[in-house]
Amino acid sequence: MKRFALIGAAGYIAPRHMHAIKDTGNVLVSAYDINDSVGIIDSISPNSEFFTEFERFYDHAWRLKRDPATALDIVSVCSPNYLHYSHITAGLRLGCDVICEKPLVPSATILDELALVERETGKRLYNILQLRHHHAIIDLKQQVGAGKQSHKHEVELTYITSRGKWYMESWKGDPRKSFGVSTNIGVHFFDMLHFIFGALQRNVVHYVDDYKATGYLEYEHARVRWFLSIDANDLPDSVKGKKPTYRSITCDGAEIEFSEGFTDLHTVSYQAILDGKGYGVEDARHCVETVETIRTLASTPAQNGEDHPFLARLLG
Structure with a gap:
């Protein structure tokens, strides 16, 4: 014990x-x-x-x-x-x-x-890099590893987790303390993408403010359009008023079902650590470097289909 x-x-x-x-x-x-x-x-x-x-x-x-x-x-x-x-x-x-x-x-x-x-x-x-223990993510990693296709996978990541007015009054709303929305709510998703698709080759930011961010990441085996938000107004109409959170990952047009299986991932992570199989400093380096770069990049116009579909809403 x-x-x-x-x-x-x-x-x-x-x-x-x-x-x-x-x-x-x-x-x-x-x-x-x-x-x-x-x-x-x-x-x-x-x-x-x-x-x-x-x-x-x-x-x-x-x-x-x-x-x-x-x-x-x-x-x-x-x-x-x-x-x-x-x-x-x-x-x-x-x-x-x-x-x-x-x-x-x-x-x-x-x-x-x-x-x-x-x-x-x-x-x-x-x-705690809990998504590495999610069964759907492990399955996708195995599928990508077993594939022999020459082209990169087309991936779309959308995560909207509604937060009330308290959020901006707390430390989470202060970028000096939370390091911004892409770091605070996105870092484990960026770790997940690296875990599945390999080393990051390109990192572009298309839009960022205190409530949301979107951009493009290119990995060894995937082209990823991503969107993160804490603004309930960004929720899709099918979800708005029903659920406060929307998360979606599609790979080559197919939805990756990972809406369930989140609640016990900390316990799974702890057991892995206690068994000598935990993730340490070097395992975290890739996602830390990814969000550090996102925070320092200037927003640039999207090109060549690299924009997330929600970007058009933000630009009017």
Whole structure:
């Protein structure tokens, strides 16, 4: 049984980590968040310690470290994106392996820093890249790998996850903290595309604002038109008013069904990590570099059929 701590216990994704810790037969020893809306802990790990000041959390973890019987084994990080680096390095320096939500960090340079701290501490960092464990994505990767066609696959990725007015008032609406919509809601999709279709060869942005972004990516084995949005007005008419989220991936015109099977992917990810099959710093590098480039690119007009169908709506 591994002893876990959780940083960012009041966040949206934290309950999935709590369940993953419990469902893999381990125990949540300590949790931290500046917010105290963490009552869900009572139904998952009622004996966990909880702190609202990082200094007290860290001091408690350090005291536990003195005795091998009580020392923490793994720190899970679910804090806001801009705090990941600091919380990851704190966990590593406590002598723990670390599991961190996406996006791991905003840039390749910071990835290099994390690799350095891993070497300094002798501990490992793992990134939750949950779509690599989705059965539909694994099946598509196998189909692409087995194919012998000379042309690249034509792929269309659309992800719209409606967010209310609270979003822009939170850290997620501040690009200095979330690193923008393409990073915050898109990084695991870009990892998925690399996982299936190979190395990225071309990256173009056609439109970006605080609520949505769209562009074109060309991989070894695919041409991808992508669209990401948190604006409910972008939902297709068939979904609007019925569901707050729309996700679609088509490959050569055929829809890839992956609307189900998302809820337990964190537990699957945790089990893979515990089995020594987790995804580390270098596995995350490709998607980190992809979103870093997207954030720095200027928008350019689409050409040669590289535009996502929703782009025309944005341009009027």
